[in-house]
Amino acid sequence: MLEAIKRFYQERIQVDDAADDDLQHRLQLATAALLVEMAQEDNERHSMEFQAIHEGIREVFHLSDEETTELIDLADREAHEATDHFEFTQLINENFDYPTKCRVVELLWRVCLADEDMNRYEEQLVRKIGELLHIEHKDFIAAKIRVQQAYSTSYMNDYDSYE
Incomplete structure:
Protein backbone atom coordinates (compact mmCIF):
# COMPACT_ATOMS: atom_id res chain seq x y z
CA MET A 1 0.00 0.00 0.00
CA LEU A 2 2.78 2.44 0.91
CA GLU A 3 4.37 1.90 -2.49
CA ALA A 4 1.07 2.68 -4.23
CA ILE A 5 0.81 5.94 -2.29
CA LYS A 6 4.40 6.95 -3.09
CA ARG A 7 3.96 6.05 -6.76
CA PHE A 8 0.74 8.08 -6.97
CA TYR A 9 2.40 11.21 -5.62
CA GLN A 10 5.60 10.78 -7.60
CA GLU A 11 3.66 10.38 -10.84
CA ARG A 12 0.93 12.96 -10.27
CA ILE A 13 2.32 15.68 -8.04
CA GLN A 14 5.70 17.34 -8.34
CA VAL A 15 7.46 17.46 -4.99
CA ASP A 16 10.21 19.77 -3.80
CA ASP A 17 10.64 18.90 -0.15
CA ALA A 18 10.11 15.15 0.19
CA ALA A 19 9.63 14.98 3.98
CA ASP A 20 7.04 17.78 4.14
CA ASP A 21 5.27 16.55 1.04
CA ASP A 22 5.21 12.96 2.30
CA LEU A 23 3.52 14.17 5.49
CA GLN A 24 1.04 16.26 3.49
CA HIS A 25 0.24 13.27 1.29
CA ARG A 26 -0.32 11.03 4.31
CA LEU A 27 -2.61 13.69 5.82
CA GLN A 28 -4.59 13.87 2.59
CA LEU A 29 -4.88 10.09 2.54
CA ALA A 30 -5.90 9.92 6.22
CA THR A 31 -8.59 12.56 5.68
CA ALA A 32 -9.89 10.87 2.55
CA ALA A 33 -9.92 7.47 4.27
CA LEU A 34 -12.08 8.84 7.10
CA LEU A 35 -14.47 10.31 4.55
CA VAL A 36 -14.66 7.00 2.65
CA GLU A 37 -15.40 5.19 5.91
CA MET A 38 -18.14 7.72 6.58
CA ALA A 39 -19.67 7.06 3.17
CA GLN A 40 -19.69 3.33 3.78
CA GLU A 41 -20.99 3.41 7.35
CA ASP A 42 -24.51 2.53 6.21
CA ASN A 43 -23.13 -0.38 4.13
CA GLU A 44 -24.16 1.34 0.91
CA ARG A 45 -22.18 3.30 -1.65
CA HIS A 46 -24.23 6.33 -2.62
CA SER A 47 -22.93 8.43 -5.50
CA MET A 48 -24.00 11.59 -3.69
CA GLU A 49 -21.74 10.72 -0.74
CA PHE A 50 -18.77 10.04 -3.00
CA GLN A 51 -19.47 13.26 -4.86
CA ALA A 52 -19.33 15.07 -1.49
CA ILE A 53 -16.00 13.36 -0.75
CA HIS A 54 -14.63 14.35 -4.15
CA GLU A 55 -15.71 17.98 -3.84
CA GLY A 56 -14.50 18.27 -0.25
CA ILE A 57 -11.06 16.77 -0.92
CA ARG A 58 -10.61 18.89 -4.05
CA GLU A 59 -11.57 22.07 -2.18
CA VAL A 60 -9.50 21.48 0.95
CA PHE A 61 -6.33 20.15 -0.67
CA HIS A 62 -6.52 22.04 -3.99
CA LEU A 63 -6.09 18.93 -6.14
CA SER A 64 -7.18 18.41 -9.71
CA ASP A 65 -10.17 16.20 -10.45
CA GLU A 66 -7.89 13.38 -11.58
CA GLU A 87 -4.21 5.66 12.90
CA PHE A 88 -5.91 8.31 10.77
CA THR A 89 -7.04 10.57 13.59
CA GLN A 90 -3.67 10.40 15.35
CA LEU A 91 -1.90 11.64 12.23
CA ILE A 92 -4.47 14.42 11.82
CA ASN A 93 -4.23 15.39 15.51
CA GLU A 94 -0.46 15.63 15.37
CA ASN A 95 -0.34 17.76 12.23
CA PHE A 96 -3.55 19.76 11.73
CA ASP A 97 -4.41 22.83 13.76
CA TYR A 98 -7.79 23.04 15.47
CA PRO A 99 -9.60 24.95 12.67
CA THR A 100 -8.41 22.40 10.11
CA LYS A 101 -9.61 19.53 12.29
CA CYS A 102 -12.98 21.30 12.52
CA ARG A 103 -12.96 21.43 8.72
CA VAL A 104 -12.42 17.65 8.64
CA VAL A 105 -15.49 17.22 10.86
CA GLU A 106 -17.44 19.50 8.54
CA LEU A 107 -16.41 17.32 5.59
CA LEU A 108 -17.62 14.27 7.51
CA TRP A 109 -20.99 15.95 8.00
CA ARG A 110 -21.10 16.77 4.27
CA VAL A 111 -20.68 13.11 3.44
CA CYS A 112 -23.06 11.98 6.17
CA LEU A 113 -25.84 14.31 5.03
CA ALA A 114 -25.22 14.10 1.27
CA ASP A 115 -27.85 11.42 0.65
CA GLU A 116 -30.40 13.16 2.91
CA ASP A 117 -30.71 9.95 4.91
CA MET A 118 -28.54 10.06 8.03
CA ASN A 119 -28.86 6.99 10.20
CA ARG A 120 -27.74 6.70 13.80
CA TYR A 121 -24.58 4.78 12.87
CA GLU A 122 -23.43 7.55 10.56
CA GLU A 123 -24.07 10.16 13.24
CA GLN A 124 -22.24 8.01 15.79
CA LEU A 125 -19.24 7.75 13.49
CA VAL A 126 -19.04 11.52 13.00
CA ARG A 127 -19.31 11.94 16.77
CA LYS A 128 -16.63 9.31 17.42
CA ALA A 143 -20.17 22.24 11.65
CA LYS A 144 -23.33 20.14 11.37
CA ILE A 145 -25.54 23.23 11.21
CA ARG A 146 -23.34 24.85 8.53
CA VAL A 147 -23.63 21.74 6.37
CA GLN A 148 -27.38 21.44 6.92
CA GLN A 149 -27.84 25.10 5.97
CA ALA A 150 -25.65 24.71 2.90
CA TYR A 151 -27.59 21.68 1.76
CA SER A 152 -30.96 23.32 2.40
CA THR A 153 -29.83 26.42 0.48
CA SER A 154 -28.59 24.21 -2.36
CA TYR A 155 -31.89 22.32 -2.34
CA MET A 156 -33.85 25.56 -2.51
CA ASN A 157 -31.69 26.80 -5.39
CA ASP A 158 -32.30 23.53 -7.24
CA TYR A 159 -36.02 23.81 -6.53
CA ASP A 160 -36.11 27.40 -7.81
CA SER A 161 -34.48 26.34 -11.08
CA TYR A 162 -37.42 24.02 -11.82
CA GLU A 163 -39.95 26.83 -11.69
Whole structure:
Protein backbone atom coordinates (compact mmCIF):
# COMPACT_ATOMS: atom_id res chain seq x y z
CA MET A 1 0.00 0.00 0.00
CA LEU A 2 2.78 2.44 0.91
CA GLU A 3 4.37 1.90 -2.49
CA ALA A 4 1.07 2.68 -4.23
CA ILE A 5 0.81 5.94 -2.29
CA LYS A 6 4.40 6.95 -3.09
CA ARG A 7 3.96 6.05 -6.76
CA PHE A 8 0.74 8.08 -6.97
CA TYR A 9 2.40 11.21 -5.62
CA GLN A 10 5.60 10.78 -7.60
CA GLU A 11 3.66 10.38 -10.84
CA ARG A 12 0.93 12.96 -10.27
CA ILE A 13 2.32 15.68 -8.04
CA GLN A 14 5.70 17.34 -8.34
CA VAL A 15 7.46 17.46 -4.99
CA ASP A 16 10.21 19.77 -3.80
CA ASP A 17 10.64 18.90 -0.15
CA ALA A 18 10.11 15.15 0.19
CA ALA A 19 9.63 14.98 3.98
CA ASP A 20 7.04 17.78 4.14
CA ASP A 21 5.27 16.55 1.04
CA ASP A 22 5.21 12.96 2.30
CA LEU A 23 3.52 14.17 5.49
CA GLN A 24 1.04 16.26 3.49
CA HIS A 25 0.24 13.27 1.29
CA ARG A 26 -0.32 11.03 4.31
CA LEU A 27 -2.61 13.69 5.82
CA GLN A 28 -4.59 13.87 2.59
CA LEU A 29 -4.88 10.09 2.54
CA ALA A 30 -5.90 9.92 6.22
CA THR A 31 -8.59 12.56 5.68
CA ALA A 32 -9.89 10.87 2.55
CA ALA A 33 -9.92 7.47 4.27
CA LEU A 34 -12.08 8.84 7.10
CA LEU A 35 -14.47 10.31 4.55
CA VAL A 36 -14.66 7.00 2.65
CA GLU A 37 -15.40 5.19 5.91
CA MET A 38 -18.14 7.72 6.58
CA ALA A 39 -19.67 7.06 3.17
CA GLN A 40 -19.69 3.33 3.78
CA GLU A 41 -20.99 3.41 7.35
CA ASP A 42 -24.51 2.53 6.21
CA ASN A 43 -23.13 -0.38 4.13
CA GLU A 44 -24.16 1.34 0.91
CA ARG A 45 -22.18 3.30 -1.65
CA HIS A 46 -24.23 6.33 -2.62
CA SER A 47 -22.93 8.43 -5.50
CA MET A 48 -24.00 11.59 -3.69
CA GLU A 49 -21.74 10.72 -0.74
CA PHE A 50 -18.77 10.04 -3.00
CA GLN A 51 -19.47 13.26 -4.86
CA ALA A 52 -19.33 15.07 -1.49
CA ILE A 53 -16.00 13.36 -0.75
CA HIS A 54 -14.63 14.35 -4.15
CA GLU A 55 -15.71 17.98 -3.84
CA GLY A 56 -14.50 18.27 -0.25
CA ILE A 57 -11.06 16.77 -0.92
CA ARG A 58 -10.61 18.89 -4.05
CA GLU A 59 -11.57 22.07 -2.18
CA VAL A 60 -9.50 21.48 0.95
CA PHE A 61 -6.33 20.15 -0.67
CA HIS A 62 -6.52 22.04 -3.99
CA LEU A 63 -6.09 18.93 -6.14
CA SER A 64 -7.18 18.41 -9.71
CA ASP A 65 -10.17 16.20 -10.45
CA GLU A 66 -7.89 13.38 -11.58
CA GLU A 67 -5.64 13.64 -8.50
CA THR A 68 -8.69 13.72 -6.25
CA THR A 69 -10.16 10.62 -7.87
CA GLU A 70 -6.89 8.72 -7.51
CA LEU A 71 -6.52 9.83 -3.89
CA ILE A 72 -10.05 8.62 -3.10
CA ASP A 73 -9.31 5.27 -4.75
CA LEU A 74 -6.20 4.90 -2.58
CA ALA A 75 -8.14 5.99 0.48
CA ASP A 76 -10.84 3.42 -0.28
CA ARG A 77 -8.23 0.65 -0.26
CA GLU A 78 -6.56 2.08 2.86
CA ALA A 79 -9.88 2.30 4.70
CA HIS A 80 -10.57 -1.38 3.97
CA GLU A 81 -7.17 -2.37 5.37
CA ALA A 82 -7.38 -0.22 8.51
CA THR A 83 -8.37 -1.85 11.77
CA ASP A 84 -9.67 1.35 13.37
CA HIS A 85 -9.85 5.13 12.98
CA PHE A 86 -7.05 5.87 15.42
CA GLU A 87 -4.21 5.66 12.90
CA PHE A 88 -5.91 8.31 10.77
CA THR A 89 -7.04 10.57 13.59
CA GLN A 90 -3.67 10.40 15.35
CA LEU A 91 -1.90 11.64 12.23
CA ILE A 92 -4.47 14.42 11.82
CA ASN A 93 -4.23 15.39 15.51
CA GLU A 94 -0.46 15.63 15.37
CA ASN A 95 -0.34 17.76 12.23
CA PHE A 96 -3.55 19.76 11.73
CA ASP A 97 -4.41 22.83 13.76
CA TYR A 98 -7.79 23.04 15.47
CA PRO A 99 -9.60 24.95 12.67
CA THR A 100 -8.41 22.40 10.11
CA LYS A 101 -9.61 19.53 12.29
CA CYS A 102 -12.98 21.30 12.52
CA ARG A 103 -12.96 21.43 8.72
CA VAL A 104 -12.42 17.65 8.64
CA VAL A 105 -15.49 17.22 10.86
CA GLU A 106 -17.44 19.50 8.54
CA LEU A 107 -16.41 17.32 5.59
CA LEU A 108 -17.62 14.27 7.51
CA TRP A 109 -20.99 15.95 8.00
CA ARG A 110 -21.10 16.77 4.27
CA VAL A 111 -20.68 13.11 3.44
CA CYS A 112 -23.06 11.98 6.17
CA LEU A 113 -25.84 14.31 5.03
CA ALA A 114 -25.22 14.10 1.27
CA ASP A 115 -27.85 11.42 0.65
CA GLU A 116 -30.40 13.16 2.91
CA ASP A 117 -30.71 9.95 4.91
CA MET A 118 -28.54 10.06 8.03
CA ASN A 119 -28.86 6.99 10.20
CA ARG A 120 -27.74 6.70 13.80
CA TYR A 121 -24.58 4.78 12.87
CA GLU A 122 -23.43 7.55 10.56
CA GLU A 123 -24.07 10.16 13.24
CA GLN A 124 -22.24 8.01 15.79
CA LEU A 125 -19.24 7.75 13.49
CA VAL A 126 -19.04 11.52 13.00
CA ARG A 127 -19.31 11.94 16.77
CA LYS A 128 -16.63 9.31 17.42
CA ILE A 129 -14.19 10.86 14.96
CA GLY A 130 -14.96 14.34 16.30
CA GLU A 131 -14.09 13.10 19.78
CA LEU A 132 -10.89 11.45 18.55
CA LEU A 133 -9.96 14.79 16.95
CA HIS A 134 -10.70 16.57 20.25
CA ILE A 135 -13.35 18.82 18.69
CA GLU A 136 -15.38 20.78 21.21
CA HIS A 137 -19.10 20.00 21.19
CA LYS A 138 -20.08 23.55 20.18
CA ASP A 139 -17.79 23.36 17.13
CA PHE A 140 -19.05 19.86 16.31
CA ILE A 141 -22.66 21.11 16.29
CA ALA A 142 -21.74 24.32 14.45
CA ALA A 143 -20.17 22.24 11.65
CA LYS A 144 -23.33 20.14 11.37
CA ILE A 145 -25.54 23.23 11.21
CA ARG A 146 -23.34 24.85 8.53
CA VAL A 147 -23.63 21.74 6.37
CA GLN A 148 -27.38 21.44 6.92
CA GLN A 149 -27.84 25.10 5.97
CA ALA A 150 -25.65 24.71 2.90
CA TYR A 151 -27.59 21.68 1.76
CA SER A 152 -30.96 23.32 2.40
CA THR A 153 -29.83 26.42 0.48
CA SER A 154 -28.59 24.21 -2.36
CA TYR A 155 -31.89 22.32 -2.34
CA MET A 156 -33.85 25.56 -2.51
CA ASN A 157 -31.69 26.80 -5.39
CA ASP A 158 -32.30 23.53 -7.24
CA TYR A 159 -36.02 23.81 -6.53
CA ASP A 160 -36.11 27.40 -7.81
CA SER A 161 -34.48 26.34 -11.08
CA TYR A 162 -37.42 24.02 -11.82
CA GLU A 163 -39.95 26.83 -11.69
